[in-house]
Amino acid sequence: MKTLAIRRPDDFHVHLRNGDMLENVAKFTERHFARALVMPNTMPPIVTAEQIPFYRREIKQAAPNLEPLMTIKLTMRTTPETIEKAMAAGAIAAKMYPEGVTTNSNDAVSSIESLYPVFGCMEYNGMVLCIHGELPEGFVLDREWAFLETLEAIHQRFPALRIVLEHVTTDDAVQTVKRLPPNVAATITVHHLMITLDDVVGGFLQPHHFCKPIPKRDKDLVALVEAATSGNPKFFLGTDSAPHLKENKECGSGCAGVFTAPVALACLAKVFEDEESLDRLEDFTSTFGANFYGLPLNEGQIVLVKHDNDDGYVVDHLAGGVVPFMAGKRLQWWVSQNAIRKEQP
């Protein structure tokens, strides 16, 4: 049995939803993560400063030991004043979804140029811009690639704006982010480090691997793994853990999203071990993201344990009504239940 202690990690991209789903799923993020950047595409979405303390309180009720890092969703009605108020209410990032690209994004941004005053305000005030970097139209495998020129245009217009290109899935995106200055970074999910399109539609159809952006080719997977494990501080963990009830995935018109929160760290340990980079796991999960956002590093540690194949942990088939990533699979790595926890302040 092998163990690995790492600083308590942050998830810089998670969907906790609201209402019953929040109650069901927040605890899985709380179990392993100290902080989580919580996406604002709830129903209704978080689009004003006034909503932020209420949503924050709802999260804290469901997961008292999790420190939620709050965000606001950009819409065509967002103004610089919205941003300033949201920051005053504790938001550290604003999320831009091009219109229609993912769950609850119907009211999202249809004209990026019209948000330039908002970006200027964010640049001035040091608020981070998180982008779902896909064009809403075009061939599904090309949508991220096609967005990269927009990313570069925003960066050139607002050179000091901190930008996170969320859940990158292509070699092209990795290379673009690498080429741009340090204030443009990217998050990488757990599942995009493990699956390609073949794992969605290459055998039987796998709705629990279906997500946006859709996983791509082997060469993209290789580029993502290299980016995550190479110690480049521009790339850090944002799981995009996105719960949908089983019946909303296994149906005639399935929702996009992979629920990785329960297994994220266990899976990452395997990915990093396979690359002989376990010594870099902590940077990816617990250092680079906090540094990019200008947050203090977490105190305390979690302990990852590697079992023999035969007595590894079998992932539950259902967690909070949601089929988690790797459901029913035996994982060698797991997070110790005896992990050192930082007490709630």
Added chain:
Amino acid sequence: MKTLAIRRPDDFHVHLRNGDMLENVAKFTERHFARALVMPNTMPPIVTAEQIPFYRREIKQAAPNLEPLMTIKLTMRTTPETIEKAMAAGAIAAKMYPEGVTTNSNDAVSSIESLYPVFGCMEYNGMVLCIHGELPEGFVLDREWAFLETLEAIHQRFPALRIVLEHVTTDDAVQTVKRLPPNVAATITVHHLMITLDDVVGGFLQPHHFCKPIPKRDKDLVALVEAATSGNPKFFLGTDSAPHLKENKECGSGCAGVFTAPVALACLAKVFEDEESLDRLEDFTSTFGANFYGLPLNEGQIVLVKHDNDDGYVVDHLAGGVVPFMAGKRLQWWVSQNAIRKEQP
């Protein structure tokens, strides 16, 4: 209201299954098609001559007005003698599935060269070779393209063998078939003339659009439509209508196949009309395939009727326990229920 009478069509690739499913679905093919080349990947598969009359009888019981064109499945145990006996029992084609590529293909062909004596026998006796033209491994969008060199190798080794590359989905496959002599042809499905990968994973996940080979890009769709509507006798209809119970599509590990039998001709009329090629529909559905197989043309006609948008036919949500292609959608074209039918002999 517009009408179009065409010679009763043939479906040169259909899955009728056996048992209860056969009972449920054969009638949909019988309703519009005079003859159908029935795939042998039943459970158990049709691999010996002895099974053919039994399966033929089962089909005739379920669909007395349908003339089944029988096939045999090639496995690593198929011999030239198997082929000769199968032909004597009425089979007109042998189907090759590379191992593991689709429904019930686990016992399929893992070494194509070892079937060369079988291909030689088929070439000598004039039996058609139908191929599911995908490599079993490699990136899902590349598997058909990667198979094309195998197709060419088989053709070069057996230049007089009649080969049908089934359900082509790529511009590359269309161009390869065009380039080869007239004894190498291709079938095209209805759904591959209408959907791309975007209609599977580009929005919500659409399990009822999930099939093998997976639909590809726009440029491939354009090439397929051009091939089908251009009057090239190398391309003819094989729907690959492949029923799976709703619960085996809308689940955690979904089966591949689109059930187009109930709507195939209605959809084709729209595709051909959009290309201003309605005058070529009959060739695609009722002439080119029969000519390739050396079968007499069917007698009798069916009548396609075009309704105004508002009083078009709405496709059932369920047909024989299966969700059909275009379920719940309103179709402008439909096959008249007063169609002229050839009486059963």
